[in-house]
Amino acid sequence: MSTINRVDLNSKQIEELKSIFGARFTTNESVLVQHSRDESAFPPVLPSAVIYPHNTEEVSKILSYCNQNLIPVVAFGAGSSLEGHVLPLRGGISMNMTEMNKIIEISPADLVVRVEAGLTRVALNNRLASEGLFFSVDPGADATIGGMASTGAAGTTTVKYGSMRENVLALTAVLADGTIVKTGRPTRKLSAGYDLTRLLVGSEGTLAVITEITLRVFGIPEKMSAAIVRFETLADGVAAAAAIVQMGTNIARCEFLDAASVRNANKHSGLTLPEQPTLLFEFHGSPTNVESDAQSVAEIVAEFGGSNFEWTSDESARRKLWQARHDAYWSNIHIYPGKRIVSTDMAVPLSALAKAVEACNEILSTHDFPFSIFGHVADGNFHCLIITDPSNPNELTDIREITHSLASKIIAMNGTCTGEHGIGMGKIESLVEETGENAVALMRNIKNAMDPNGILNPGKVLA
Numbered sequence: 001m002s003t004i005n006r007v008d009l010n011s012k013q014i015e016e017l018k019s020i021f022g023a024r025f026t027t028n029e030s031v032l033v034q035h036s037r038d039e040s041a042f043p044p045v046l047p048s049a050v051i052y053p054h055n056t057e058e059v060s061k062i063l064s065y066c067n068q069n070l071i072p073v074v075a076f077g078a079g080s081s082l083e084g085h086v087l088p089l090r091g092g093i094s095m096n097m098t099e100m101n102k103i104i105e106i107s108p109a110d111l112v113v114r115v116e117a118g119l120t121r122v123a124l125n126n127r128l129a130s131e132g133l134f135f136s137v138d139p140g141a142d143a144t145i146g147g148m149a150s151t152g153a154a155g156t157t158t159v160k161y162g163s164m165r166e167n168v169l170a171l172t173a174v175l176a177d178g179t180i181v182k183t184g185r186p187t188r189k190l191s192a193g194y195d196l197t198r199l200l201v202g203s204e205g206t207l208a209v210i211t212e213i214t215l216r217v218f219g220i221p222e223k224m225s226a227a228i229v230r231f232e233t234l235a236d237g238v239a240a241a242a243a244i245v246q247m248g249t250n251i252a253r254c255e256f257l258d259a260a261s262v263r264n265a266n267k268h269s270g271l272t273l274p275e276q277p278t279l280l281f282e283f284h285g286s287p288t289n290v291e292s293d294a295q296s297v298a299e300i301v302a303e304f305g306g307s308n309f310e311w312t313s314d315e316s317a318r319r320k321l322w323q324a325r326h327d328a329y330w331s332n333i334h335i336y337p338g339k340r341i342v343s344t345d346m347a348v349p350l351s352a353l354a355k356a357v358e359a360c361n362e363i364l365s366t367h368d369f370p371f372s373i374f375g376h377v378a379d380g381n382f383h384c385l386i387i388t389d390p391s392n393p394n395e396l397t398d399i400r401e402i403t404h405s406l407a408s409k410i411i412a413m414n415g416t417c418t419g420e421h422g423i424g425m426g427k428i429e430s431l432v433e434e435t436g437e438n439a440v441a442l443m444r445n446i447k448n449a450m451d452p453n454g455i456l457n458p459g460k461v462l463a
Helices: 011-024 029-034 056-068 121-131 145-151 196-200 234-246 259-269 287-303 315-326 328-335 350-365 393-412 428-435 437-450
Strands: 049-051 073-076 093-096 103-107 112-116 168-174 180-184 209-216 223-230 253-257 278-285 307-312 340-343 371-376 381-388
Touching: 011 049, 011 056, 029 049, 056 073, 056 093, 056 168, 056 180, 056 209, 073 145, 073 209, 103 121, 112 121, 112 145, 121 145, 145 209, 168 196, 180 196, 223 287, 223 315, 234 253, 234 278, 234 287, 234 350, 253 259, 253 315, 259 315, 259 328, 259 371, 278 287, 278 315, 287 307, 315 328, 328 340, 328 371, 328 381, 340 393, 350 371, 350 381, 350 393, 381 393, 393 428, 428 437
Parallel strands: 049 093, 073 093
Antiparallel strands: 103 112, 112 209, 168 180, 168 209, 223 278, 223 307, 253 278, 253 371, 340 381, 371 381
8 A cells, every 4th residue: 555645735725724624623633533444454644624514605615725725625525435445645635525415305196306415324213214215225334325335335225226327316516616516417317418417426536525415215115025045056046146136036145154244243243143155045025925035035944955945924033143244254353353354345247146155255255354244135235354454554455455366256257346335445356357448547537537636536447
């Protein structure tokens, strides 16, 4: 990791920004430390200062000032990203968006909501529930909506409802020079001009700072039920998941956990699940349809050696099961105290899924690092969690070589090095390998056109 060309604010700049933002501008050491890292295993990097804007106009003012003074800016949300997205590699300002957390407008008739970027996913759904609605993208962490848009987040419900790329309809964003732009419309169809919304979704804060987001929402299903089934081998479980999707079965979630993931979940969440490769399902719809969908899945998994298929519509049991799945990352932190986690995030076409998971398992098994494999296998996306000791930086170097070899294996299967986490600072080489030099050069041209001084989240996505 490089921190060359670091930019620290001089005394004049500190006084000027403090005069504008008062207590919402800080160089307090503890606050700087809070903004020096995310949930990745990368070593922390302190920003020079942190600013808490309250609206789009203030974001514009910050960026205009920083652009004129060549000060790097990194937008910061919940800090839950996994590829070093919010590390201020060149110092400068960390712009914390969490005080921009309003729900601006809910339109139940249109199934649309407009929110500020710092609102968290759980807070949004708590409010939507009173309207009989919910926002579907569920990455597990209680991330901010702006952060989820910036990384193109997805999660457990993608197979039915789609990722952020499908659910963001419109944006308000601020360019590097402070220009405010609005993209998209709150409509189901749009064919007017270049798709600037999709350009910014997943751009990881390198092209603009997103301040408002218009989202699709859905009616809360009449009925939800969960199911669980075990397999003798990793490959059998993943192959069963692929077959379920290929046959058009209506599932809302389909998650795979290897035996290590189940063991960690048992210890962390107080469960007593058999320590075998396991599929978890969730079904949404009418009571009749939910029961029919569960029966269809039971028949398919039996063909792949699935055993002890259990399903329940008990709400507390369903929530407990899925909370254990969402805690897969934290269960590793619990089991390995003092350690950090490197999380891969690969996706392949469904036809290659079983082979891809088995290949990654074989590669990881040749090394001494503890690991587990789980993921949203119904959409071809899975994760490998590898445990590293932060007191031994050589381990992180070795693990980065391993993850690069995993990504190369997946890219060779016509897959991608990231299905939802993004490139950040950890997968820049893999992006070149996946898309080719010409495509990366085009991305760099777009970056240079929108941010010619390179102040927005430098060192991410593009080298």
